[in-house]
């Protein structure tokens with residue numbers, strides 16, 4: 001390392017080329033990285049370029065679309081459609097799937113939330129992009145209605161004090177890359193990320209505004225964290241990428257359960273639940289649905305029945321997820 005300069009920068013492109021012989025997958029990751037650079041630039045200049053505020057439309061979730069939602073979505077779609085390696089795209093911002101023209105299509109299907117947490121953008125809170133990648137089968141939307149078992153790559157990009165990409169290949173390690181703005185490249189900064197083996201910091205992360213809607217075991221579990229002899233801190237950003245990134249790095253538990261208000265949970269299965277579940281599990285954590293459709297299962301095993309379907313999520317390590325499971329057991333639920 002020359003003074004402040006790395007003459008052998010471990011870039012994302014180098015990592016991908018060293019870890020896959022699939023050149024189309026390399027093209028896809030570079031395309032995604034370019035999208036994230038564009039989004040990071042727009043998010044970083046939002047205040048100066050008057051990009052705050054509403055775009056005047058509503059998205060598939062029924063959320064008011066922010067100007068940056070529309071821009072980020074356009075950036076992702078244009079880059080992926082023109083990459084030559086995608087066939088079907090699903091975006092949180094689009095009610096219907098996007099089918100790539102046959103002359104530009106390739107073997108991947110990508111689901112993404114281009115700017116997750118964007119309701120926070122106007123007050124400068126961290127936001128992010130979340131994505132999951134599947135191999136094309138028929139070139140129809142069914143190619144994306146598959147469980148995490150068929151997901152070949154998943155990850156997120158956090159736009160915050162740093163722009164940080166965290167992703168994993170199917171069955172692989174979880175790796176982190178920070179954008180170095182001086183060279184415009186994502187550089188490998190976190191190798192083989194692991195969820196803290198002892199559970200990490202005692203942090204519980206949930207929207208307690210939903211407390212009255214929760215089922216009793218979830219209420220009991222959050223009360224257990226509050227009254228623990230070893231005190232827990234409450235941390236909730238309300239931007240999934242920020243909350244999950246902190247949970248992955250520091251430990252603790254993130255809970256967005258199915259409840260009376262959201263019987264299937266609130267978060268989207270295909271481009272929030274499944275990708276985050278693969279990241280957490282492949283880093284050694286647990287990604288549970290909690291009690292959902294009569295049983296307690298893994299988020300990664302859920303098969304979406306529609307591109308915008310929802311799922312509950314309880315993510316953490318054995319120490320804290322075990323507290324939730326003990327509460328379910330006390331209410332006669334098999335865990």
Ligand code: P6P
Pocket residue numbers: 116117118119207238239240241243266267
């Ligand atoms: P609530 C943002 O809208 C989002 O999809 C996630 O980024 C975030 O974790 C969650 O919803 C916040 O939901 O109900 O707590 O506002």
